[in-house]
Amino acid sequence: MGLMNGIALCVGLQIGSGIFSSPGVIVANTHSVGASLVVWLLSGLLAWTGASSYAELGSAIPQNGGAQAYLSYAYGPLTSYLFAWTAIIALKPGSGAIISLIFAEYLNRLFFGGGKAELSADDIPQWAIKLTAVGAILVVLLTSVAARKLGTRVAVIFTVAKIFVMTLGIVQLARGKATATFRQPWFDDSSRSPSAYALALYSGLWAFDGWDQTNYVGGEMHHPERNIPRAIHSSMAIVIFLFLVANLSYFVVLDRDLVGLSNTVALDFGRDLFGPIGGTTFAILVAISCFGALNGGFITSAHLVCAAGREGFIPAVFGRLHSTRKTPLNAALLQATITAVFVIIGGGFRSLINFAVVASWAFYFLTVLGVVVLRIKEPLLERPYRTWIITPLTFCAVALFLLCMPVIAAPLEAMAVCGFVLAGIPVYYLTQGSGNQPRVIGRRQLSGLRCSVHAH
Numbered sequence: 001m002g003l004m005n006g007i008a009l010c011v012g013l014q015i016g017s018g019i020f021s022s023p024g025v026i027v028a029n030t031h032s033v034g035a036s037l038v039v040w041l042l043s044g045l046l047a048w049t050g051a052s053s054y055a056e057l058g059s060a061i062p063q064n065g066g067a068q069a070y071l072s073y074a075y076g077p078l079t080s081y082l083f084a085w086t087a088i089i090a091l092k093p094g095s096g097a098i099i100s101l102i103f104a105e106y107l108n109r110l111f112f113g114g115g116k117a118e119l120s121a122d123d124i125p126q127w128a129i130k131l132t133a134v135g136a137i138l139v140v141l142l143t144s145v146a147a148r149k150l151g152t153r154v155a156v157i158f159t160v161a162k163i164f165v166m167t168l169g170i171v172q173l174a175r176g177k178a179t180a181t182f183r184q185p186w187f188d189d190s191s192r193s194p195s196a197y198a199l200a201l202y203s204g205l206w207a208f209d210g211w212d213q214t215n216y217v218g219g220e221m222h223h224p225e226r227n228i229p230r231a232i233h234s235s236m237a238i239v240i241f242l243f244l245v246a247n248l249s250y251f252v253v254l255d256r257d258l259v260g261l262s263n264t265v266a267l268d269f270g271r272d273l274f275g276p277i278g279g280t281t282f283a284i285l286v287a288i289s290c291f292g293a294l295n296g297g298f299i300t301s302a303h304l305v306c307a308a309g310r311e312g313f314i315p316a317v318f319g320r321l322h323s324t325r326k327t328p329l330n331a332a333l334l335q336a337t338i339t340a341v342f343v344i345i346g347g348g349f350r351s352l353i354n355f356a357v358v359a360s361w362a363f364y365f366l367t368v369l370g371v372v373v374l375r376i377k378e379p380l381l382e383r384p385y386r387t388w389i390i391t392p393l394t395f396c397a398v399a400l401f402l403l404c405m406p407v408i409a410a411p412l413e414a415m416a417v418c419g420f421v422l423a424g425i426p427v428y429y430l431t432q433g434s435g436n437q438p439r440v441i442g443r444r445q446l447s448g449l450r451c452s453v454h455a456h
Helices: 003-014 022-030 033-060 067-075 077-112 126-146 150-166 168-174 194-207 224-253 256-261 265-274 276-311 329-345 349-377 390-409 411-431 443-455
Strands: none
Touching: 003 224, 003 276, 022 033, 022 194, 022 224, 022 256, 033 194, 033 224, 033 349, 033 390, 067 077, 067 276, 067 349, 077 126, 077 276, 077 329, 077 349, 077 411, 126 276, 126 329, 194 390, 224 256, 224 265, 265 276, 276 329, 349 390, 349 411
16 A cells, blocks of 8 residues: 555545534534634644554554554553454444445435435435445445455545535635625634533544544555655645635535534535535535545454454454455455444444444543553654654543543443443453463564565
């Protein structure tokens, strides 16, 4: 995987469904154009602190598996196992199921209503949505295992399509057309409630989720000590710029109040620009965006499963590559199966999203804190890229704040996360006997790993 593939993968994963649904939530909480743009910028910069920390870890420990490898090196195999346990069974397939269902709903709008505003999700048969979602999972499975570079090439194509969607409003602005809201002072009527800004920030950070995904395929990147940091920093700069452009585009075309009330901003955007045909066109474009995010997430998830198989966390068969295609076929099949089960079971996805956010940010916190831990524990570890120490500390402070919010607002989901993660401890000791202990990477092994990567 080259530098451009890594950038496209990370950009494509962040530009999923969030930029087409979060703007309404953020505007509804901030009450002004200017304040919402500040929240988007702040969300991007905070996500960048986490990404920069991952860049140091990825260049120092150039392995597939992302956080799984870093947690093992910083804290030992148990913490790494608990991450793999949570991610493989719940986080990754749950996220994939949600994205595939969003993709299926937008695509089915074309067949049941042509993207019309009055068509609701209840008007679309659930069997059609679920069947389409499972079909999308199968297509993504084929692209990720058919050839070694096909999945990443698909990621590049879909990323280009998403960027096109976000720039149309700027064309309107250049033509001298803009809403009254856009022409008024941007910070008029801004909210003064700290809790409102906290909720807006939470939604913005969710939209930027995916900044850690390049690290999951770090072992397959050419010169990872250089390309992982470059891919991460380049993709973060691109995504922050595009998200700001996208929001400006929305406000150029749509009134602020309409954006704040809408959960399908892109559809309203398309209808306002091009009439009824615009609803259909943008339903297709949003579906493409979701499919691209699903494709990128599937690539990284399969590599996480494959890395877990090689570490002995799950049966070794899932850690093997296909004999001729050299793709993680078994890992991808396992991930596709679990994701399809989530789609077919249906229901309860709001709780699943809350569960996923709490669990993912708990491990984000531990992983980024690992930068500080390794600076103390392994001062001689070779770090081709070093971030400023204030970067991981800032991220950890924000992560703690975000973890406290759902504990107060949704204690049941928070307790479910704790219960699920703690349930992995007895499973770890039952399945990881003395003859099957996951290996903890040593400094010499890392040096040898870098040498083999350089030779490759």
